[in-house]
Amino acid sequence: MTAESPLLRITDLVVEFPTAGGPLRAVDGVSLEVAQGQRVGIVGESGSGKSVLSRTAMGLLGRKDARISGEITFQGRSLLDMGDRQRRDLWGREIAMVFQDPLSSLHPITPVGDQIVETLRRDPAMDKRAARARAVELLDMVGIPQAERRLRARAHELSGGMRQRVMIAIAVANRPSLLFADEPTTALDVTVQARILELFDELCRELSIGLVMVSHDLGVVAQHTDSVAVMYAGRIVERGPVDDVLRAPRMRYTNALLAAIPRMGEGRRELPRPIGGLPPDLIHPPAGCRFAPRCAHAVEACADQVPAFRPVPEAPSHEYACWNPASRPVRTEEAR
Numbered sequence: 001m002t003a004e005s006p007l008l009r010i011t012d013l014v015v016e017f018p019t020a021g022g023p024l025r026a027v028d029g030v031s032l033e034v035a036q037g038q039r040v041g042i043v044g045e046s047g048s049g050k051s052v053l054s055r056t057a058m059g060l061l062g063r064k065d066a067r068i069s070g071e072i073t074f075q076g077r078s079l080l081d082m083g084d085r086q087r088r089d090l091w092g093r094e095i096a097m098v099f100q101d102p103l104s105s106l107h108p109i110t111p112v113g114d115q116i117v118e119t120l121r122r123d124p125a126m127d128k129r130a131a132r133a134r135a136v137e138l139l140d141m142v143g144i145p146q147a148e149r150r151l152r153a154r155a156h157e158l159s160g161g162m163r164q165r166v167m168i169a170i171a172v173a174n175r176p177s178l179l180f181a182d183e184p185t186t187a188l189d190v191t192v193q194a195r196i197l198e199l200f201d202e203l204c205r206e207l208s209i210g211l212v213m214v215s216h217d218l219g220v221v222a223q224h225t226d227s228v229a230v231m232y233a234g235r236i237v238e239r240g241p242v243d244d245v246l247r248a249p250r251m252r253y254t255n256a257l258l259a260a261i262p263r264m265g266e267g268r269r270e271l272p273r274p275i276g277g278l279p280p281d282l283i284h285p286p287a288g289c290r291f292a293p294r295c296a297h298a299v300e301a302c303a304d305q306v307p308a309f310r311p312v313p314e315a316p317s318h319e320y321a322c323w324n325p326a327s328r329p330v331r332t333e334e335a336r
């Protein structure tokens with residue numbers, strides 16, 4: 001992550017929802033940076049705050065929806081203080097999004113080609129003819145065969161993988177600098193998933209797009225991101241270059257997440273070990289380390305003192321928040 005001018009900078013973000021039981025802090029003091037062309041993964045158990053964090057960073061969740069404090073800047077401009085119109089201008093041009101379910105994002109009746117053309121024509125310099133030619137190029141670029149013919153197809157006439165490719169073509173149509181992908185391949189079968197993830201890799205490399213990928217799948221993040229932030233109960237508890245964090249995790253929860261991955265066909269001897277216990281109540285979270293009540297390695301400090309981020313001495317961009325960290329890689333061979 002570059003310190004000078006990241007594409008996206010999130011500083012001390014808190015997102016709190018009012019609920020009948022009291023304020024629920026879904027994101028609690030998160031800071032994160034994404035540089036141009038950098039692929040950042042956000043991982044964590046269900047309910048850890050990944051989607052709320054990314055939806056707030058995209059500007060989909062704002063002060064009207066929740067109590068938000070902290071700062072989010074995109075290319076130096078504050079996203080939280082931006083008016084709706086300015087924000088809409090950014091979407092589809094500078095900031096793009098791909099979600100799990102393309103059917104709900106694509107129009108059911110309008111041919112996909114027209115939907116791409118419409119996105120392209122947000123640029124006033126783009127006439128209809130040029131937009132159509134560019135739409136063919138885009139479908140071709142995302143690996144849709146017979147692109148010219150496919151322009152006329154409607155969403156339901158395409159397979160799940162093709163629909164996700166169309167969504168990606170729309171997302172990158174105006175060469176955004178930042179792309180959010182929330183569980184982008186979860187609904188797809190493994191082979192299609194691999195091709196789509198390779199496509200993201202290519203797009204980030206060739207168009208220098210910064211990518212924020214939310215995923216519960218550590219294997220996907222290990223192979224298709226440069227750095228990773230591990231979330232637990234609204235906080236980032238470990239972060240850094242993906243190879244360091246997932247090969248040599250220090251925070252016990254990251255270890256537990258890795259141990260919980262089911263693996264097939266690798267001749268493994270150990271069975272996946274699901275994380276015991278339940279995530280904490282975010283209205284009344286534990287006082288110290290939030291993972292402590294479920295952690296087999298908890299020491300006295302964990303119960304009432306929040307662990308601060310500490311760098312790993314031999315790899316200082318790898319940081320973790322744990323009072324009793326793993327002293328060396330515990331399950332190195334399983335990280336990938």
Ligand SMILES: Nc1ncnc2c1ncn2[C@@H]1O[C@H](COP(=O)(O)OP(=O)(O)OP(=O)(O)O)[C@@H](O)[C@H]1O
Pocket residue numbers: 017019024025026044045046047048049050051052053216282
């Ligand atoms: N609009 C809302 N009002 C109240 N609570 C909410 C709201 N949206 C999310 N939450 C709560 O915020 C917490 C974080 O949710 P979030 O969806 O970000 O988790 P996640 O890590 O993305 O989970 P998953 O992997 O299941 O999508 C959860 O406890 C969730 O119930």
